[in-house]
Amino acid sequence: xxxxxxxxxxxxxxxxxxxxxxxxxxxxxxxxxxxxxxxxxxxxxxxxxxxxxxxxxxxxxxxxxxxxxxxxxxxxxxxxxxxxxxxxxxxxxxxxxxxxxxxxxxxxxxxxxxxxxxxxxxxxxxxxxxxxxxxxxxxxxxxxxxxxxxxxxxxxxxxxxxxxxxxxxxxxxxxxxxxxxxxxxxxxxxxxxxxxxxxxxxxxxxxxxxxxxxxxxxxxxxxxxxxxxxxxxxxxxxxxxxxxxxxxxxxxxxxxxx
Amino acid sequence: xxxxxxxxxxxxxxxxxxxxxxxxxxxxxxxxxxxxxxxxxxxxxxxxxxxxxxxxxxxxxxxxxxxxxxxxxxxxxxxxxxxxxxxxxxxxxxxxxxxxxxxxxxxxxxxxxxxxxxxxxxxxxxxxxxxxxxxxxxxxxxxxxxxxxxxxxxxxxxxxxxxxxxxxxxxxxxxxxxxxxxxxxxxxxxxxxxxxxxxxxxxxxxxxxxxxxxxxxxxxxxxxxxxxxxxxxxxxxxxxxxxxxxxxxxxxxxxxxxxxxxxxxxxxxxxxxxxxxxxxxxxxxxxxxxxxxxxxxxxxxxxxxxxxxx
Numbered sequence: 222x223x224x225x226x227x228x229x230x231x232x233x234x235x236x237x238x239x240x241x242x243x244x245x246x247x248x249x250x251x252x253x254x255x256x257x258x259x260x261x262x263x264x265x266x267x268x269x270x271x272x273x274x275x276x277x278x279x280x281x282x283x284x285x286x287x288x289x290x291x292x293x294x295x296x297x298x299x300x301x302x303x304x305x306x307x308x309x310x311x312x313x314x315x316x317x318x319x320x321x322x323x324x325x326x327x328x329x330x331x332x333x334x335x336x337x338x339x340x341x342x343x344x345x346x347x348x349x350x351x352x353x354x355x356x357x358x359x360x361x362x363x364x365x366x367x368x369x370x371x372x373x374x375x376x377x378x379x380x381x382x383x384x385x386x387x388x389x390x391x392x393x394x395x396x397x398x399x400x401x402x403x404x405x406x407x408x409x410x411x412x413x414x415x416x417x418x419x420x421x422x423x424x425x426x427x428x429x430x431x432x433x434x435x436x437x438x439x440x441x442x443x444x445x446x447x448x449x450x451x452x453x454x455x456x457x458x459x460x461x462x463x464x465x466x467x468x469x470x471x472x473x474x475x476x477x478x479x
Numbered sequence: 480x481x482x483x484x485x486x487x488x489x490x491x492x493x494x495x496x497x498x499x500x501x502x503x504x505x506x507x508x509x510x511x512x513x514x515x516x517x518x519x520x521x522x523x524x525x526x527x528x529x530x531x532x533x534x535x536x537x538x539x540x541x542x543x544x545x546x547x548x549x550x551x552x553x554x555x556x557x558x559x560x561x562x563x564x565x566x567x568x569x570x571x572x573x574x575x576x577x578x579x580x581x582x583x584x585x586x587x588x589x590x591x592x593x594x595x596x597x598x599x600x601x602x603x604x605x606x607x608x609x610x611x612x613x614x615x616x617x618x619x620x621x622x623x624x625x626x627x628x629x630x631x632x633x634x635x636x637x638x639x640x641x642x643x644x645x646x647x648x649x650x651x652x653x654x655x656x657x658x659x660x661x662x663x664x665x666x667x668x669x670x671x672x673x674x675x676x677x678x679x680x681x682x683x684x685x686x687x688x689x690x691x692x693x694x695x696x697x698x699x700x701x702x703x704x705x706x707x708x709x710x711x712x713x714x715x716x717x718x719x720x721x722x723x724x725x726x727x728x729x730x731x732x733x734x735x736x737x738x739x740x741x742x743x744x745x746x747x748x749x750x751x752x753x754x755x756x757x758x759x760x761x762x763x764x765x766x767x768x769x770x771x772x773x774x775x776x777x778x779x780x781x782x783x784x785x786x787x788x789x
Contacts, residue, residue, distance in 0.1 A: 260486060262494055293786055294783055295782040302595070302775045303774070303777070364782075367783040405494040436489055441489070444490070451721075452719070455715060455716040466549025470738070
């Protein structure tokens with residue numbers, strides 16, 4: 222009995238050691254780790270570099286915090302007119318999800334064989350697994366498809382390929398570089414860059430790096446005023462609009478453009 | 480050194496192309512200056528197409544209309560086209576009607592299918608107003624060409640009824656004599672409809688002034704802009720205070736374009752005859768009506784919409 226226990230403990234140690242080795246085989250650096258949104262921000266690119274096991278495929282995701290979305294689903298009223306009918310709440314939806322791969326996702330799904338299910342678990346469609354839909358209608362499956370469509374239309378959900386490149390393999394490792402496109406429609410907050418290495422039909426290692434998005438300069442000042450001193454902001458916006466309208470009116474008058 | 484063409488809007492949470500926003504403001508301001516309408520019916524959907532969230536698009540549009548209608552009112556005031564007395568009465572009625580309308584819409588939403596009711600009412604009203612204005616202006620233009628018969632001296636029932644109302648007042652700028660009850664009550668009705676439909680009310684107010692208050696078209700445009708100015712001041716402050724949806728940078732960019740557009744529009748409008756203005760506005764109303772009808776009947780690209788949007 223004692224021998225069995227020692228053997229089991231040794232096996233557990235071996236298994237844990239193997240996991241540590243696997244964790245050690247992945248390395249990722251993200252630059253920049255802070256995105257400053259100034260007055261002229263129009264989207265940017267984040268670069269993730271590092272090494273992964275030589276026989277693995279790399280999928281990189283840029284993810285926003287999970288949130289709840291209150292929405293209306295359109296349907297046909299009296300079989301003729303499209304109207305907002307059912308109310309829906311999507312719970313636990315990432316605000317942003319950019320999935321990157323070296324190869325086209327559909328090609329990967331066809332070629333990868335055993336990898337297909339692991340890759341599928343990282344694609345946009347996999348968000349459904351962590352999303353709960355509260356609805357007074359019945360079309361929940363269709364609603365999720367429409368959510369992906371809407372978010373993709375806004376540029377916040379994206380599957381992009383060809384933006385990951387690999388270096389030469391050496392000592393069982395290969396380097397990678399992913400250039401992740403960050404949308405212009407970005408809110409300040411916490412985001413993560415998530416790296417998954419897929420091999421042998423499963424995700425062998427994962428790694429995450431946080432990315433912080435901040436408003437700076439004039440947008441930060443305006444945002445503080447709009448959310449912190451809302452009434453003053455409203456009055457200021459009105460007064461400035463009035464004065465601007467008057468000024469433009471006077472400029473036109475002084476030019477005598479009758 | 481290249482000039483940055485994009486600007487990040489902190490409240491909308493997106494960046495926009497400067498030239499696109501200035502151009503959009505200019506085009507809508509032109510229509511506003513010509514016809515005396517706020518232009519929200521055009522601006523808001525176009526802003527949504529440019530990636531602005533619907534609630535921010537509508538509120539920021541109200542903010543820019545404050546500037547555009549100030550510029551437009553000033554231009555029309557100099558041309559002698561603003562009837563302030565009529566404008567104030569319509570405005571008082573509009574504020575009362577708007578407040579009542581907000582309560583009515585709350586009740587309608589609780590009853591369910593309010594969106595359907597609103598959209599169908601909108602399409603029907605635009606259709607009726609647009610068709611009536613179009614045919615009436617067309618007939619008037621034809622009459623002007625072949626004017627040989629003596630004018631009909633018989634008064635209509637409507638005229639007799641309005642003459643019989645108490646508190647008659649002279650509106651010199653408009654050249655009409657009416658009971659003060661008329662602009663007040665019509666202002667309330669337009670205010671109720673505008674609040675229910677979620678629009679500024681210019682589209683309804685202009686035909687009301689032309690056909691029910693019998694004001695000349697040029698004075699209608701200036702007075703409508705004057706009234707819209709105050710309506711939008713109220714909306715801007717309320718939206719900024721309660722919903723944080725006014726993006727001032729977006730509004731200012733739109734304003735730069737639309738104020739210039741409104742000035743040009745006021746001068747273009749002056750060169751057109753009243754009937755020509757009416758027929759052009761009627762065409763615009765009908766185009767918007769058909770667009771809305773198409774949206775009702777054609778399958779949308781995406782079958783989801785954010786709560787609180789349009």
